[in-house]
Amino acid sequence: MVDSIARPNALRTSAEKKAATANGYAMLLLGVVCIALVIVGVTLVTRLDWLGALLILIGAGGAVFIALGFYLLQPNQAAAILLFGDYRGTDRSTGLRWVWPWMTRKTVSVRVYNTTSERLKVNDLRGNPIEIASNVVWRVSDTAQALFDVDDYKQFVNIQIESAVRVIGSRYPYDDFQHEEKTLRNDAGHVSDELRDELQDRVAVAGIYIDECRLTHLAYAQEIAQAMLRRQQAEAVIAARQALVEGAVTMVETALEQLSAKNVVELDDERRAAMVSNLMVVLCSERDTQPVVNTGTLYQ
16 A cells, blocks of 8 residues: 655745835824923923823833834835734835834845856756856846745745756757757857846746846856867868858859850860869969969860
């Protein structure tokens, strides 16, 4: 009998909502009133009046109560409000704010972060080891998810950046001289967009929004860099030679057609082959050719 294994419940995602907080400046004014009550109570106590003691007690207690509820929010900051561990909402209003003293606050920055990953060694689509790194611009869009759905959202983003870069790096070849498929080197814009989509899917659970992704480093690993450089040079030479031969053949065909059309000279098959050979040597040679002047007849 196979023991059944209980599967963990699906992750319960949080959702940001607006918290019920008060303007801190209005509460500050109320605190000044409480301090005034304390001052009035002190003057009455000197006359042995029980009302003075009551005013001191109310004013001092109210001032301390109000003072414990103040907190500050800078631009692009937010505060998650909790009541005995229960999420009660997020305050995004800047300036001096106030909330009930028994409620705790967790401040979260919603500013834009700029993270550059380390150079990672990845095997591309063809199995070649390459070094790749990226720069990611991101920010917190949902404070509740960032705080409560992952343990440390900054560390979570850094790990997911590394994972996404490895996935995208192995999805494409480094280069392709035939231009038959997308590559990391020639299609950096497309690769960066796909990296952004891949990373966005991974960090959505943490309430993170990816603004931009760009590759900052792309190169073959040191152990194959020289070999791949020679391969690139050889492929470049072959491609250049192929283009040169195709152009030379076209030029020879054009020359023969025009000579025949204008009846400049009539050539038999043997002399036509010799002329084609000479033209191909002239057009495809890497060095300047030296012409030989024939002072005899065409057949000598």
